[in-house]
């Protein structure tokens with residue numbers, strides 16, 4: 001099996017019936033890029049930039065950020081790199097920001113909500129990203145988008161920073177794709193509207209599941225409700241993918257579900273274009289997908305969407321292509 005994975009390292013990801021999908025990796029620091037390439041990643045589907053902000057006593061400067069983004073883009077040698085803007089709050093705190101304690105941090109002041117208020121922090125990150133954009137294939141993604149207005153505000157700040165840099169004579173790439181994480185049910189439900197304004201979606205199932213099921217992803221006592229295979233989740237995923245395709249956009253997934261061997265047949269059948277996962281899951285996933293027919297998985301997914309419970313779905317898909 002290991003020999004087969006080695007061979008697959010250099011190959012694209014193609015289903016048994018000849019459909020290409022992209023397998024990318026989730027990373028937290030520039031040091032993770034080596035593992036992505038060793039495991040045959042076709043890109044970075046999620047660079048969680050919050051680690052740049054954590055474990056230090058003050059905000060990272062524009063220069064510190066620029067260097068980190070540039071390093072990742074260069075090491076990926078033109079392969080796509082989706083950088084997610086700061087997603088702090090929720091379970092991830094920054095002591096030096098001195099934010100008040102909240103009753104429900106996962107429903108509170110986090111990610112893009114914080115960035116739209118602390119525009120000083122956000123603008124610094126956007127400038128660093130724009131300056132790094134000429135060193136590779138940069139895609140920018142906003143986390144925790146709940147409304148169209150949030151997306152438009154964030155995009156406007158990006159456009160402003162781009163214009164400022166250009167006026168200063170700094171070169172910025174003209175082909176930066178701009179997307180959002182779909183991890184809040186309101187955004188999945190309105191995906192048809194969002195698809196007219198974004199270049200891509202990346203479905204964040206870690207949060208989408210917790211918000212759809214109203215079950216804290218860290219709370220053991222309600223973990224029985226944390227159900228990736230609940231047909232409600234599958235229907236939301238389908239809505240997002242269909243909405244993207246209707247507008248000629250691509251849809252990826254960067255939550256844990258994207259690398260889960262039980263979920264992969266369903267996600268392939270639902271038409272997911274990009275799967276972003278931990279680097280070590282890439283070769284097993286590529287091997288599994290090579291044994292699956294997308295046309296057959298489409299039928300399987302249609303059956304799953306009609307089921308009543310997560311257990312029935314798991315029963316239907318368990319072991320397929322593994």
Ligand code: PEP
Nearest residue numbers: 183204205206207254255
């Ligand atoms: C997600 O919510 O699925 C996701 C990928 O983001 P994070 O796990 O960083 O919240």
Ligand code: MG
Nearest residue numbers: 183204206207
């Ligand atoms: Mg998330």
